[in-house]
Amino acid sequence: MEYKSLEWVTDSNKVRMLDQRLLPAKxxxxxxxxxxxxxxxxKDMVIRGAPAIGAAAAxxxxxxxxxxxxxxxxxxxxxxxxxxxxxRQSRPTAVNLFWALDRMYKxxxxxxxxxxxGLIDRxxxxxxxxxxxxxxxxxxxxxxxxxxxxxxxxxxxxCNTGGLATVGYGTALGIIRTAHEHGRKISVLVDETRPRLxxxxxxxxxLKQMQIPHKLIVDGASGFYMKQGKVDFCVVGCDRVxxxxxxxxxxxxxxxxxxxxxxxxxxxxxxxxxTIDLMTATGDEIDIEEREEDEVVYVGNERxxxxxxxxxxxxxxxTPADYIxxxxxxxxxxxxxxxxxxxxxxx
Numbered sequence: 354m355e356y357k358s359l360e361w362v363t364d365s366n367k368v369r370m371l372d373q374r375l376l377p378a379k380x381x382x383x384x385x386x387x388x389x390x391x392x393x394x395x396k397d398m399v400i401r402g403a404p405a406i407g408a409a410a411a412x413x414x415x416x417x418x419x420x421x422x423x424x425x426x427x428x429x430x431x432x433x434x435x436x437x438x439x440x441r442q443s444r445p446t447a448v449n450l451f452w453a454l455d456r457m458y459k460x461x462x463x464x465x466x467x468x469x470x471g472l473i474d475r476x477x478x479x480x481x482x483x484x485x486x487x488x489x490x491x492x493x494x495x496x497x498x499x500x501x502x503x504x505x506x507x508x509x510x511x512c513n514t515g516g517l518a519t520v521g522y523g524t525a526l527g528i529i530r531t532a533h534e535h536g537r538k539i540s541v542l543v544d545e546t547r548p549r550l551x552x553x554x555x556x557x558x559x560l561k562q563m564q565i566p567h568k569l570i571v572d573g574a575s576g577f578y579m580k581q582g583k584v585d586f587c588v589v590g591c592d593r594v595x596x597x598x599x600x601x602x603x604x605x606x607x608x609x610x611x612x613x614x615x616x617x618x619x620x621x622x623x624x625x626x627x628t629i630d631l632m633t634a635t636g637d638e639i640d641i642e643e644r645e646e647d648e649v650v651y652v653g654n655e656r657x658x659x660x661x662x663x664x665x666x667x668x669x670x671x672t673p674a675d676y677i678x679x680x681x682x683x684x685x686x687x688x689x690x691x692x693x694x695x696x697x698x699x700x
Contacts (some may be wrong), residue, residue: 354562356380358405358517361412361481366419368412370400373517377558388417388436395443395450398549402518403592403628404487407449410440411480414457418473429469433461433476445640446601446669447592452627453483484520490625491522493683495531498588501621501679501686502532502539506585509575509613511544512603513555514590514623525588525623526559528681533565540566542584546603547572548648548666572605579616587613591624591680598674598691599636604667610676619678626682629695636671644668 359370367384368391375381383399385391391413394400400409417436421429437454444450460479466472508529512518515526523530532539541560546552553569560567570578578584587609593601600606600622613620633639646664650656658664680687680695687694 354380356516356562358402358520359400359409359412359484361415361477361484366416368409368416370394370409371517372399373401373555374399376517376554385413386416387420388413388439391416392439392443395440401551402514403447403449403590404491404519404524404625405517406444406447407453407627408480408484408487408520410443410450411453411457411483413440414454415473415477415480418476422469422473424469426469426472429472430461433472444642446642447628448630448633449592449625449627456483487520487625488522490683491519491524491527492531494524494623494625494681495522495527497683497685498528498621498623498681499531499535501586501619501681502528502537503585505538506532507540507542507583509542509544509578509584509587509609510556511552511572511587511589511606511609512546513551513559515556515559517555517559518590523559524625525590525621526556528588528621528623529560529565530563533563540568542575542578543567543569544572544575544605544609545569546605551603572608575609576612576616579612579618584613584616584618586619586621588621588623591622591628592669593633593639594622594624594629594680594695595633595636595639596631596692596695597635598677598680598689598695599639600672600674600677600680601636601639601641601669602672604670607670607672607676610672614676620672620676621679621681622672622677623681626684626698629680629682629698631696631699636673639669639671641670642668 367386515523544552650658
């Protein structure tokens with residue numbers, strides 16, 4: 354099945370998103386024509402995954418500009434600033450959101466346009482560029498990782514980092530896809546990824562579309578399979594990488610890294626350069642999103658916990674750099690010491 358996390362609808366100047374809340378039971382696309390609704394879609398996880406969130410935010414600005422196309426230039430610039438602020442409030446942890454919005458703002462600030470139409474064209478073209486480049490970046494990440502993947506291997510993957518979490522192809526899941534496409538005999542143990550079950554719902558669905566062998570396991574089963582010698586490496590995505598290599602990713606990633614470290618199993622992080630945040634010194638400075646308790650106490654429409662209890666629901670955790678074997682980007686593989694080697698990528 355062909356599917357896209359998001360795409361631009363030229364005829365109507367809308368952005369179309371695959372509603373990931375409904376998968377795997379239903380494949381349904383929603384269309385948005387203003388920034389506020391795009392921000393809500395990001396917050397409510399219609400679309401999720403750091404690279405996809407960045408592209409969605411860029412298109413959120415584009416739809417708002419198209420919606421306001423009858424405005425004078427000064428009015429349009431004022432609406433742009435309002436839309437930018439709304440989108441920045443949607444989710445705090447994924448740095449790609451802010452990276453994309455900052456990149457879009459550079460286009461606006463350059464002022465190489467003379468009227469409202471020129472501004473709209475520049476904003477839309479930059480959103481398209483962000484989306485197109487994401488697919489190419491993901492393919493490069495997969496190719497760079499090939500040297501790390503044995504001819505016969507079983508990986509553990511946490512959360513979802515495939516075409517659903519990006520504009521196309523995927524980061525960590527893209528590495529698995531690349532290995533499969535290059536003839537490696539690779540299979541995957543898929544963490545269910547509580548509480549929103551992105552592994553069970555999304556990663557298994559994507560792997561099934563690609564006909565890659567996999568087995569769904571509960572989050573707490575990783576140590577069991579590692580102890581049996583059935584795991585060759587772990588590979589996960591990232592929502593923000595601090596300057597020292599500490600990495601924020603979906604809750605449960607830290608637990609998986611600790612277990613992999615105890616069993617001397619390589620733990621790889623995959624992500625684009627845009628996810629590396631050299632302005633954040635360590636993981637202690639990363640703002641961790643706390644989500645509503647219903648995600649934990651309900652599975653579907655069924656409540657599984659007593660009423661009136663305290664619930665903690667951090668959406669992410671931070672894996673210290675000491676537990677990361679390598680970080681795989683479109684520019685290459687980065688190994689410790691991360692503080693020096695991550696900066697060298699940009700230098």
